[in-house]
Amino acid sequence: MPLMVIGVGRATLRIAGARSLKDKRRVLKSLLTRLHNRFNVAAAEVGLHDRHREAEIGIACVSTAGSHADSILAAILEFLQIQGDIELIDYHTELF
Template structure:
């Protein structure tokens, strides 16, 4: 059993916390439904132009978990061109 996590730091096109919340909730819900991973906003909740999102998955193989989280990152970049990915890091635990 392998546990992988992905942390993504995003720059958002929002000028209020309400605008940010709409973007973040949309991304998290669509990733949860599309990729069957755990997802949450893990930091920077009070910063309106940035978000730190975390995703986690448990898989039977090392390669499968890493590949799935790489697909999540690619999906965010493709589906949300208005959002800039500043940093992304995949860890295995």
């Protein structure tokens, strides 16, 4: 049976331009769609739902190699750092 590796990332973001939860949801929806389309990962808001200037997102990928899952999560970190509409506050990953 082939090895299956699950890579999980959790990012805490600041959305400085958000004046309401509606603004936050708009920014997050766009970001989550870009993550899915660019990296073929599952991504969702997982925390800080009631704060309009902060968000916590979870990201998951499945691979047959830990190095591949790790490289995907590292590329996502770089991608999040260059986004103009958010500020990356914290990011950590785990492989299972």
